[in-house]
Structure formats: structure tokens, C-alpha cells
Amino acid sequence: MEHVKRYSSKRLTVNGTELLLEGPVPAERLAAMRFDEGLKAFRIPEEQQKALVEIASLPEGRIVLAREADLVLGYVTFLYPDPMERWSEAKLPDLLELGAIEVSQRIRAGGVAKALLEVSFSDDAMEDYIVITTEYYWHWDLKGTGLDVWQYRKVMEKVMGSVGMVWMATDDPEICSHPANCLMARIGKRVPPESIAAFDAMRFHNRYLF
Numbered sequence: 001m002e003h004v005k006r007y008s009s010k011r012l013t014v015n016g017t018e019l020l021l022e023g024p025v026p027a028e029r030l031a032a033m034r035f036d037e038g039l040k041a042f043r044i045p046e047e048q049q050k051a052l053v054e055i056a057s058l059p060e061g062r063i064v065l066a067r068e069a070d071l072v073l074g075y076v077t078f079l080y081p082d083p084m085e086r087w088s089e090a091k092l093p094d095l096l097e098l099g100a101i102e103v104s105q106r107i108r109a110g111g112v113a114k115a116l117l118e119v120s121f122s123d124d125a126m127e128d129y130i131v132i133t134t135e136y137y138w139h140w141d142l143k144g145t146g147l148d149v150w151q152y153r154k155v156m157e158k159v160m161g162s163v164g165m166v167w168m169a170t171d172d173p174e175i176c177s178h179p180a181n182c183l184m185a186r187i188g189k190r191v192p193p194e195s196i197a198a199f200d201a202m203r204f205h206n207r208y209l210f
């Protein structure tokens with residue numbers, strides 16, 4: 001499958017910070033930027049920048065970011081699912097995982113996460129993919145936001161729902177291990193029925209239970 005990546009951008013001002021949201025951004029441009037110290041939900045900012053540069057250089061990888069000049073304050077990643085996870089079992093060329101979305105604390109709750117997804121899905125090429133996100137509460141910044149798991153789950157539903165990602169049932173043990181965890185997905189308009197059927201088969205390993 002050819003992975004078409006069409007650049008688009010949008011401006012947004014949050015708490016007096018003028019942001020440019022743009023992407024997909026090429027690896028070499030991402031490597032030349034700086035990462036805000038508030039981007040520490042998953043790794044220290046320098047390590048996260050390296051990980052994102054690697055994703056941007058993958059054929060299917062996409063990074064859409066929010067920056068103030070050359071300072072990155074938010075990003076979202078799309079790439080093939082981890083080979084260790086069930087979502088890569090069928091090796092679907094048209095299934096991408098929204099791997100992470102993060103917005104620096106000082107500009108949170110200002111619509112940046114939703115705008116990052118708006119820019120991401122403004123590329124018509126996204127209609128050729130099933131995009132999934134696996135939401136595990138242990139990845140959430142409960143401490144930094146002061147939200148409980150259900151309030152945080154609501155935020156994630158609003159963010160993901162803004163681009164048409166919807167909750168989907170699965171018997172994946174990690175997802176089922178806590179009721180706030182969930183699988184969400186968006187099936188692009190041009191995704192063929194065979195890919196949808198293969199995705200449905202991956203969602204349930206124990207069909208006899210249903």
C-alpha cells in the first residue's frame with residue numbers, strides 16, 4: 001500500500017500562546033525542533049522526540065504536532081500496531097494505531113488535542129485506513145490533570161469522538177482488565193469490506209462466548 005501523506009496546518013491561540021498545528025511532519029524537521037519540558041507523560045521530552053523522529057521516518061508513520069516557533073507543545077502519532085499486540089495479527093496494510101496524543105500542561109483544555117486530530121484527519125488519505133486507539137487508564141495523566149478515571153475517559157471520548165472515532169467491543173484481556181479501558185476506532189470511507197472483516201476477527205478471539 002502506498003502511504004500518501006498530505007501536509008496541512010491550522011493556527012490556534014491558547015492561553016496567549018500562538019500555535020501552529022501541522023503535519024504530517026518529516027523526520028528531519030522534527031529532529032530540528034525542541035520539545036517542551038511539559039511533554040513528559042510517556043518519557044522525558046528528549047527521549048520522546050527521538051521516538052517520534054523514528055515514527056515520522058516509517059513509511060506509514062505520521063506525526064502531527066502543535067508548536068510555538070520551534071518549540072513543540074503537543075503531538076499525535078499514527079503508525080502500525082506493535083507486532084506483539086493482537087492488532088497486528090492480520091498484518092493489515094490499512095490499519096493504523098493512534099499510538100499517543102499528548103499536549104503540554106500549560107496549554108491543556110484549550111482544544112489542542114481536538115485540533116491535532118482535525119489536522120490529522122483533514123488528509124483525505126485517512127479515508128483509506130482503519131484507525132484504532134487502545135485506551136488504558138494506566139497511560140493517562142491522572143495525577144497531572146487531577147481527574148478520576150471516568151472523568152479522564154470522558155475527555156478521551158470527546159477528543160477521539162471529535163473525528164468520528166467510536167467505542168468498539170473487544171475481548172482483548174488488557175482492555176477488559178479495567179472497565180475504563182477501551183478500544184476506539186474510525187473506519188475510513190474507502191476501507192474495503194475484507195479489511196473490516198479482518199479487523200472484526202481480531203477484536204474477538206473467543207467468539208464462542210458471544
Ligand SMILES: CC(C)(COP(=O)(O)OP(=O)(O)OC[C@H]1O[C@@H](n2cnc3c(N)ncnc32)[C@H](O)[C@@H]1OP(=O)(O)O)[C@@H](O)C(=O)NCCC(=O)NCCS
Pocket residue numbers: 041099100101102103104107108109110111112113114115139140141145147154155158159
Ligand atoms: C488527554 C490530552 C491529550 C487532552 O488534551 P487537551 O488539549 O487538553 O484536550 P482538548 O482541549 O482538545 O479537550 C477535549 C475535551 O475535553 C475537555 N477537557 C480537557 N481537559 C479537561 C480537564 N482537565 N477537565 C475537564 N475537561 C477537560 C475539553 O474541555 C474538551 O471538551 P469539549 O469537547 O466539550 O470542548 C491531555 O490531557 C494530555 O496530554 N494528557 C497526557 C497524555 C495522555 O493521557 N494521552 C492520552 C493517552 S495516549
